[in-house]
Amino acid sequence: MSYIVMVLFFLLILGLGTLLGFVLNNAWAGAIITGIISFVYFLVITMVGNSAMMNLGRAKPADPQKHQELINIVEELSIAAGFKKAPKVYIIEDESLNAFATGTKPEKSAVAVTSGLLKKLNRTELEGVLSHEISHIKNRDSMLMLYAIMFSGIVVILSRMLIRGFIFGSGSRDNKGVAGVILIIVGLVLALLAPLFALLIRLAVSRQREYVADANGAILTRYPDGLADALEKIKNEDHTVKNIEPSISPLFIENPLGNKKQFLSNLFSTHPPIDERIRRLREM
């Protein structure tokens, strides 16, 4: 499933690139150039994606002395999950209660928690939160999200270029006839919809998978109430993390941008309702 979404994403980018090439009079060049750029970009993300995500989330590596307990919990849970190597541990200096994970595979992954979360949660609750994050890494949600977030940026840039290309494009439209006009209209609609499509992929990825990660976390700790208690605290306290890049918000255990009460925010919300998550955990 994860891999199918990734292939779709890649095809979308390739399609946009080809279209851009077509507008600029060379569809093949467009396809080849976007193909090469995406591939290089893919390799770069695979290599330095984790630290890029941690930078965007203002996270700093944890101190082995000061955060001994946290690092121990992460090591314990990665043994439960059967990882060969524990994820790196990061701290976000922020009073709010939140956490996120990233990584293309268990051996190359990282988790981050806010200092507020460390202060307010006890060991069992921390285990609950981290079991959820470890499950995201194990289920490859973190991989998919990492690529989805990074490539959404490319989709947006490409469609902006495409729209600009249509408006200021070189005057080749005259000699292509009706077919050319139809293609251009289809392309224009696609270009307008592409960023929305990228957003929808990101949503599809995150909402259902939060429930799955909660359930898998409970399988690791064999104690669903730990995570349920933690979510209870996260719900009642502030979980808006200050000064982070908004595009990484779907990674967090609960929306770090704050819950705006709007129709659109409900339709496009990246996180399932926290009450529903708690209810499902309590019923296990």
Add this chain to the structure above:
Amino acid sequence: MFWTIIIIAVVIVFIGAFVGIYNNLIRKKNEVENAWAQIDVQLKRRTDLIPNLIETVKGYMKHEKEVLENITKARASLMKAESVKEKANAENMLESTLKSLFAVSENYPDLKANQNFLKLQEELTSTENKISYARQHYNDMVMFFNNKIEQFPSNMIASLFHFKKKELFEVEEAEKEPVKVQF
């Protein structure tokens, strides 16, 4: 001609299934062995931590000689243990002796204030958790492997190549009983 093609196709499918099932069994077996190695790493880590703990605690706990001796004994028997069953038993013994040490340590406020002791306590608690998580993972892997050995059709290939069922790392009966509190 038609039948030759059919027969060849069937043979190819059978060989493919055979190879697939055999490789899956090998993969499962290696996962079990790897999970076992992980338990061993954590058991070793704990036996290494215990001399430190005893060194730290000795000065404070003059009247708890018996507790400390029990820990040393349990540690020695864990180091000698070879099979899964022996290790499981020794590990249970060590776990309960450590629990009683941490219980009596509540009576020594000076010890509870010792930074070194608190650090060791966190390390031992964490190692204890790691052992039980490693055990949980090991038992899951053993279950998957044993299922494969008993289920059709992989059981045929398993018996052909003498795959044997693996032992679970089981908790002793005594530990499952509720703790008796005496006043």
